Amino acid sequence: EPEVTQTPSHQVTQMGQEVILRCVPISNHLYFYxxxxxxxxxxxFLVSFYNNEISEKSEIFDDQFSVERPDGSNFTLKIRSTKLEDSAMYFCASSxxxxxxxxxxxGTRLTVV
Amino acid sequence: AQKVTQAQTEISVVEKEDVTLDCVYETRDTTYYLFWYKQPPSGELVFLIRRNSFDEQNEISGRYSWNFQKSTSSFNFTITASQVVDSAVYFCALMEYSSASKIIFGSGTRLSIRP
Known part of the structure; x- marks a missing residue:
């Protein structure tokens, strides 16, 4: 059965560092979250993405966050300068x-230390 | 404003009992979608069901059933003859047609099934 895969499963990073969380959505899906x-x-909810652009974003998704679909299969979330409060489980989804x-x-469990 | 309320924070029952998880939602849209997701201890989110606002028929899938009542803005979930494997956090969620790329989750109900 097709599934959404995320890497890594757990990431520990120092405050102020950039992190990139990776996701491979289900192959025929068009909407990514x-x-x-x-x-x-x-x-x-953080952000939704369709047709190579952001459809909607929440107030949490500030300038520190960005998303990208660098190729036909991956969908990434970048946090530019991590804060302690960014520690959370991050889920990618597709529809x-x-x-x-x-x-x-x-999910990717992000721990900022 | 859209909102999902799951008033039951935690429920604990003995195996084989029936259990109902409550969900009340608020929306101004006339077209909307309701969901239930299960989060087992392993942490992933597992899709269980989606209903649209025009379909008030109750749904049964094995031991699971859902009762959608527009008049009371509720979308309750019942597990019949519960099993230990049903232990998880269950989230009710809402998507409005006017914002059809965003699912709003309730705070979840932690269900523990004791052997």
């Missing part, structure tokens, strides 16, 4: 159509 979940809390169910990857 990033969500995050701070430990024990709800899942929060075939807008307003359809999103399928999530297994």
């Amino acid at each position: 990033w969500y995050r979940q701070i430990l024990g809390q709800k899942v929060e 075939l159509e807008t307003a359809s169910e999103a399928f999530f990857g297994q």
Whole structure:
């Protein structure tokens, strides 16, 4: 069964460093998303991406964040200068159509020290 | 404003009991979509069901059933004859048609099934 894959599963980084989280969405999907979940809390929307541009972003997704689809298969989230409060599980998701169910990857646990 | 409320933070039942997880939503859109996701201890988010606002038929899938009531803005989830493997955090979520690239999640209900 097709699935969304994310790498790495866990990343530890020093405050102020740049990190890139990688995702391979399901191959025929057209819509891509990033969500995050701070430990024990709800899942929060960060950004959606379609046709090589951002469709929507939340207030969390400030200038420190960027997304890119560098080739036909990968979808990345970059955090330019990490803060302690960026520590969270980051989920990538994809969907075939807008307003359809999103399928999530297994997540990348980011720890900023 | 869109909002999803899962008032039950934690539920614990003994195996084989039935359990219902409550979900109440708020939206001004007349077209919207409701979801349930399961997050087992391993951490991934597993899609369970999607309903659109025009389809109020209840759904049953094995031991799982969902009751969608527009009149009370609720979309409750029942597990019949619960099993230990059902232990997880369950999230109810909402997507408005006017913002159809963003899923808003509730805060989740942690379900523990005791053997």
